[in-house]
Amino acid sequence: MSNDVKDSEVAFVKVEGLAKQYRSDLPPVFENVSFSIHKGEFICIIGHSGCGKSTILNALAGLEQASRGGIVMDGKEVDGPSLDRGVVFQGHALLPWLSVEENIAFAVRSRHPGWSRNQVAEHGARFLKMVGLAGAEKKKPAELSGGMKQRVGIARAFAVEPKMLLMDEPFGALDALTRGVIQDELLRICADTRQTVFMITHDVDEAILLADKILLMSNGPRAHIAEIVINTLPRERQRETMHHDPQFYRLRNHLVDFLVHRSKKLQETRDLKAAYGEPRVVRPGLDSLKVVASRDDEPPTNTPRRAAAGPA
């Protein structure tokens, strides 16, 4: 606990006043985006298409320049891509002329140019095994299924051992079953490595399963971070059991409600003061009274006994 307090004092990544304007005659896509990420935290960002989530991620990666504002990671300003910020691309972005192990080795060799061939191969094999792909080393990406390709992408990003992992809707193109399996793997790996992750998703359940903090973005243009939702579910949550926790539906309802109603309303009735202030930090999982009062479609799983056991 004392560790958490120390972490919160010095944020690992600090994003301040970020804005992106593609054309001067149009309003910025997003503006005044500020948040911080602590070491070992898993952050998900949710918002409708066009609110600039990917641009924020690319700015964090250093692949794209923001129009205003700045990003500091570990005390240094982010002004270009770096091995310290690994990216898992939406379209996996494996090099198709290289085999799976060569793809990983390419990344490992970039991180450790001095390593011998054996060292590189061993290191890569460890991460391939971690994502459950031992045995597919010699295959070309084209011979793999979508889920396997995305796993290679994840293994490649983990293999360079970045300080922060950035994921742009990594599971968007996968079927629900495969997605679940990989989510579990990701959860396990992140727990093992205490990896700091920033991830874009459209899937509310995915966000609740994976994230410690969920950033909610209002609709673009002039999008901003409207709320920071703290995931109060215990960290060792599991896909099979987490929906038994009463907090789950409160969280889920809050997020869905935001995406369906409030993100749009926020954009229409924009209160400038609110937009430029700090985003609200909410804990809808714990806030049972308010949620019950505002929503009458509370699921039947939310029995009093479980509710009492939930937040403990």
Place this chain on the structure above:
Amino acid sequence: MDKTLKLRAGLLSCLLLLVLVGIWHAATQVTASGGDEALDPEYAMLMGLSAESERSSGFPTPGEFASSALGHLASPFYDNGPNDKGIGIQLAHSLWRVAAGFLLAMAVAIPLGFVIGMSPLLYQTLNPFIQVLKPISPLAWMPIALYTIKDSTISAIFVIFICSIWPMLVNTAFGVAGVRKDWLDVARTLEVNPLRKAFRVILPAAAPTIITGMRISMGIAWLVIVAAEMLVGGTGIGYFVWNEWNNLSLNNVIFAVLMIGLIGMLLDLMFAQLQRKVTYVE
């Protein structure tokens, strides 16, 4: 299914060849046997013919062609002075010129294409030059080359160089400019240095397009070398064709034409093989 298709196609090809040879044979048979007066034997000897020759058509029959072709193939590398060399030596001369011109063009076109493909500024700058120079028939360069270089062999190589450079240059630039942004982003996030990025990411990504350019260039080079050698003379398969035409030896001309086709096919197959090696499935 695929196998039987290939087999049937092969059989049909053989059949077609037989039919064509048959037509050739029929067309070159003597039709008017007793038309003109027999030649005066003495005049015939003077003309290098024998009085018994009853043929009126100068075009060789398939049989005559086959025996002369076998003769050429039996000793392809003899050398009896400037105008009497084996077909192998002539082809080797042509291939050597093509190789020299092609390699020179490659050495210029691929690095230059790389730079043009990477830099929109250079692309825009050089584009008008490329567009003007590209459609010029390589043979039109010949007088300029002969005047400035003054050496016929090097002029021929220059002509091959100038005709092979464009498809390679344009294709390389196109391939390099079209490398997927995702792959470049991967290289950027991995902090890959420029040289490694060029050889490990851009080159393999653009390789299929580059090889296609090389394949087109080689096809053009092999077309042009025959014409170029007819002009510069001395050696080579183009010169051989022209020389045999002057000798009125259609037999040799047909044989040379056939060899040009076969070698051209082999060169193309070589590049097709290379292309298969670098092609990747996305």
